[in-house]
Amino acid sequence: MIAAEKSALIDQPRELQHDLVSRGHPGDDRLRIAAAESALQVRHGRRYRLIFRNGSGDQHPMHLHRHSFEVVQIGERKLSGLMKDTINVMPLESITVEFVADNPGDTLLHCHQQLHMDYGFMQLIRYIE
16 A cells, blocks of 8 residues: 555656567577666655566566566556566566555566576666655
């Protein structure tokens, strides 16, 4: 449950798009989150929207440490009230989730398949002031 005093801060989620893709080099199986060149920066108490677009042929169970997120859309279907910390993004699927940055400190967003993490399929989330 989101505290009432925070509701004014989270009416307009900040949108952060994450394309789940391979690096595109022949013979290079390393994976990445397209927006992951630097840490994702969030502010305490704000609501953020993550859009996972899976352009690969693999499924990716995307996991957010230390937070729960609400699944708000799978493909064209809108949802509400489904809270998770991991969601499986199927090949060529798009899933939108929203989370409140309510647990300060560095945290990790990553594909929950160990091999994919070994290939770098993760992103740091850092709280800023």
